Amino acid sequence: MTDTTQAVGVDFHCHLDLYPDFEAAIAKAEAARIYTLTVTTTPKAWPRNHELTRQTRFVRAALGLHPQLIAERAGELPLWERHLSETRYVGEVGLDAGPRFYKSLDTQKQVFRRVLQCCADAGGKILTVHSVRSAAQVLDMIEEHLPRDRGTAILHWFTGSRSEAKRAVALGCYFSVNAEMVRTDRGRALVAELPTDRILTETDGPFTQVHGRPSEPSDVEATATSLARVLGLSPEAVGKKVQSNLRTLLD
Ligand code: MN
Numbered sequence: 175m176t177d178t179t180q181a182v183g184v185d186f187h188c189h190l191d192l193y194p195d196f197e198a199a200i201a202k203a204e205a206a207r208i209y210t211l212t213v214t215t216t217p218k219a220w221p222r223n224h225e226l227t228r229q230t231r232f233v234r235a236a237l238g239l240h241p242q243l244i245a246e247r248a249g250e251l252p253l254w255e256r257h258l259s260e261t262r263y264v265g266e267v268g269l270d271a272g273p274r275f276y277k278s279l280d281t282q283k284q285v286f287r288r289v290l291q292c293c294a295d296a297g298g299k300i301l302t303v304h305s306v307r308s309a310a311q312v313l314d315m316i317e318e319h320l321p322r323d324r325g326t327a328i329l330h331w332f333t334g335s336r337s338e339a340k341r342a343v344a345l346g347c348y349f350s351v352n353a354e355m356v357r358t359d360r361g362r363a364l365v366a367e368l369p370t371d372r373i374l375t376e377t378d379g380p381f382t383q384v385h386g387r388p389s390e391p392s393d394v395e396a397t398a399t400s401l402a403r404v405l406g407l408s409p410e411a412v413g414k415k416v417q418s419n420l421r422t423l424l425d
Contacts, residue, residue, distance in 0.1 A: 303329055
């Protein structure tokens, strides 16, 4: 059962299966009542993620094939396709044109195109999308392959330009904002211009840290507080806004 009304916060992109104790990480998110989308990086991880989130109230799992793994794992695309009907949530998917992954960019695009096409065919999917150094290309592909009435993309940890953000808004995308994004002037300037009805929060744990330890879903409360300062709203107002955005997204 989807239980957004009882949640006290939203972590719409984290990797609970990369914590030392996956089951404990799920239990902790449940106890904290954080609506958590736990993403996967390979479809091989899907069955266990699916199994462990069948009965949870607040934690949902997403079926992914991470762009940074495409060089080695592009061959897992058929497996990803086989599992797609088992979930509404897709991620982590997208493109990474950073120096370490640039070599596989053409293959990444083939895979991401297929992912978008499959999602558009299925309808109603919610995707959490990586777009490092590739915002324009990611948006081109969403525009071409995922019509707005066939699915919704959430741009996770978006680092594109302000004009790219505007374009993403026009395409119907949401943004999941993490603590790192509001730590820099550039990030704050970008976030301040996002329409508040397209904002969600995330941790991207364990890839971000707080107080020298990996972030966990309950750390989104601090993110909501930082976000409130950037948006000129109260933390309570931001919390409510994010929850109502989540309900709109899931309805
Ligand atoms: Mn991630």
